[in-house]
Structures are given as C-alpha cells and as structure tokens.
Amino acid sequence: WELLTIKTTAPDLKIAVVPIPNPPGGKQYSIASYWVEGVSKQSTQQQEAWKFLQFLSSKEGETKMYEIQSNIRMFGTVYSRMDLAELLVQDQYLGSVVKQAVEDRFISLPLISNTFDDGLNDEVVRYLENAINSTSQGVSYEESLITAKKGIDQVFLRYKIQ
Structure with a gap:
C-alpha cells in the first residue's frame, strides 16, 4: 500500500x-x-x-x-x-x-500500522520508524537496528511474545 x-x-x-x-x-x-x-x-x-x-x-x-x-x-x-x-x-x-x-x-508479524490502539503493532512500528529516521541523521544501519531490536524485545517481553 x-x-x-x-x-x-x-x-x-x-x-x-x-x-x-x-x-x-x-x-x-x-x-x-x-x-x-x-x-x-x-x-x-x-x-x-x-x-x-x-x-x-x-x-x-x-x-x-x-x-x-x-x-x-x-x-x-x-x-x-x-x-x-x-x-x-x-x-x-x-x-x-x-x-x-x-x-x-x-x-x-506485528507490523500493521494505523491500528489506532497504541498497542503492540504501533509500538513495534514506532521503533522501526525511529531506526529508519536515525539513519537519515547519520546513525549507522547496524546501530539503528541494534537500538530498534532492544526496544522491540522490550515490547515483546511486555506482551509475553517469544
């Protein structure tokens, strides 16, 4: 889309x-x-x-x-x-x-945007958006993805997803 x-x-x-x-x-x-x-x-x-x-x-x-x-x-x-x-x-x-x-x-995967519930999908998408935006500000892809993974891992832990 x-x-x-x-x-x-x-x-x-x-x-x-x-x-x-x-x-x-x-x-x-x-x-x-x-x-x-x-x-x-x-x-x-x-x-x-x-x-x-x-x-x-x-x-x-x-x-x-x-x-x-x-x-x-x-x-x-x-x-x-x-x-x-x-x-x-x-x-x-x-x-x-x-x-x-x-x-x-x-x-x-919980990657659907516009669910408007500020839940699992929105939280994961936010970390991915931040990773993409940070690369445009000079942060390396590797560092951006490491940071995103840490945040997404926290979200998954909160929702008890393994």
Missing part, C-alpha cells in the same frame, strides 16, 4: 516491487498481514450482510472490486482467492506479492 503513496507523491520515480529477501539456502517466507470482515450480532440485517460478504469474496466480487479500484488508482486490492492468482502474477507491482502467496510460507 505504501507504493500507492510513493507513486502519488513522486509519480516519476522509477520503483519496483521484489520478493522479500531471504538468506541463501534459507526457506522463503513472506510477511502476512490481513484484516477480517464480519457481521455484528446486533445487526438487524445479518442475513443480507452475510450474503454481501459472500459476494465480495466470490470471483465475481473480487474481480469487480479490483476493476473499480484500478480505475481510480494504479491497482486494486490483491485478490484473496488463490484461483485468481494467475490474473495478477505478471503485474509489475503485484506480481511478486502474488507469486510469494502461491509459493511461500507466511509468518505474521
């Missing part, structure tokens, strides 16, 4: 999307992030809401949504359905993401 922001801010910038690097000989992993849709048990229109969600997750729903989104920005939301992967695997921006989804194992 940050690619949309980058290209909007700097439309002439030449940029590419590549798979997440992994150590030589290591297993290929991708970082998973996701949101979940649901229907409130207080809804007076539960049956209709579930039908709507069923449509949104159908082939027709996902392809229509992608088409509409692509008309107003560079690309739409990547399909969540594996049976639609082939439609995007050659895309210059989404292709590597789709390819990794088909071939890789996923790990979930």
Whole structure:
C-alpha cells in the first residue's frame, strides 16, 4: 500500500516491487498481514450482510472490486482467492506479492500500522520508524537496528511474545 503513496507523491520515480529477501539456502517466507470482515450480532440485517460478504469474496466480487479500484488508482486490492492468482502474477507491482502467496510460507508479524490502539503493532512500528529516521541523521544501519531490536524485545517481553 505504501507504493500507492510513493507513486502519488513522486509519480516519476522509477520503483519496483521484489520478493522479500531471504538468506541463501534459507526457506522463503513472506510477511502476512490481513484484516477480517464480519457481521455484528446486533445487526438487524445479518442475513443480507452475510450474503454481501459472500459476494465480495466470490470471483465475481473480487474481480469487480479490483476493476473499480484500478480505475481510480494504479491497482486494486490483491485478490484473496488463490484461483485468481494467475490474473495478477505478471503485474509489475503485484506480481511478486502474488507469486510469494502461491509459493511461500507466511509468518505474521506485528507490523500493521494505523491500528489506532497504541498497542503492540504501533509500538513495534514506532521503533522501526525511529531506526529508519536515525539513519537519515547519520546513525549507522547496524546501530539503528541494534537500538530498534532492544526496544522491540522490550515490547515483546511486555506482551509475553517469544
């Protein structure tokens, strides 16, 4: 999603999307992030809401949504359905993401921004942002990452994550 922001801010910038690097000989992993849709048990229109969600997750729903989104920005939301992967695997921006989804194992990390709860995700993201910003002020990458790791380790300890 940050690619949309980058290209909007700097439309002439030449940029590419590549798979997440992994150590030589290591297993290929991708970082998973996701949101979940649901229907409130207080809804007076539960049956209709579930039908709507069923449509949104159908082939027709996902392809229509992608088409509409692509008309107003560079690309739409990547399909969540594996049976639609082939439609995007050659895309210059989404292709590597789709390819990794088909071939890789996923790990979930607390890196989702804008959760607005000032919890685990926001705390981890803050340490990573600080690491990136410190390098622009002359701090070495190594030192920035060591500092970030110390902070993230403290956050994980507080949330009892090993």
